[in-house]
Amino acid sequence: MFNSxxxxxxxxxxxxxxxxxxxxxLVCQGLNNNQIAKKCHITYNTARTHIAHxxxxxxxxxxxxxxxxxxxxxxxxx
Numbered sequence: 653m654f655n656s657x658x659x660x661x662x663x664x665x666x667x668x669x670x671x672x673x674x675x676x677x678l679v680c681q682g683l684n685n686n687q688i689a690k691k692c693h694i695t696y697n698t699a700r701t702h703i704a705h706x707x708x709x710x711x712x713x714x715x716x717x718x719x720x721x722x723x724x725x726x727x728x729x730x
Contacts, residue, residue: 653677653680653681653723654680654722654726657729657730658726658729658730659673659677659726660729661725661726661728661729662676662722662725662726662729665725666709666710666725667709668706668709671692671702672702672705672706672709674692675688675692675699675702675703675706676706676718676722678691678692679703679706679715679718679719680719680722685699685700685703686699688702688703703715703718706718710722
């Protein structure tokens with residue numbers, strides 16, 4: 653969805669860890685919590701917790717808002 657420059661901008665701008673950035677990328681690809689958990693070799697609850705922390709850092713209330721906010725922010729990094 654975004655190039656590496658945009659992800660770097662997002663990661664630094666929101667102070668995301670590398671793991672949170674990885675999870676955010678998977679959310680943007682449309683994966684659900686179960687799919688994220690399997691892909692990252694973590695539990696469902698850990699995936700859910702990562703997403704909750706990402707949403708808190710970015711000040712959004714859910715996946716849809718998260719994706720829309722990231723799209724808006726990534727436009728500035730082009």
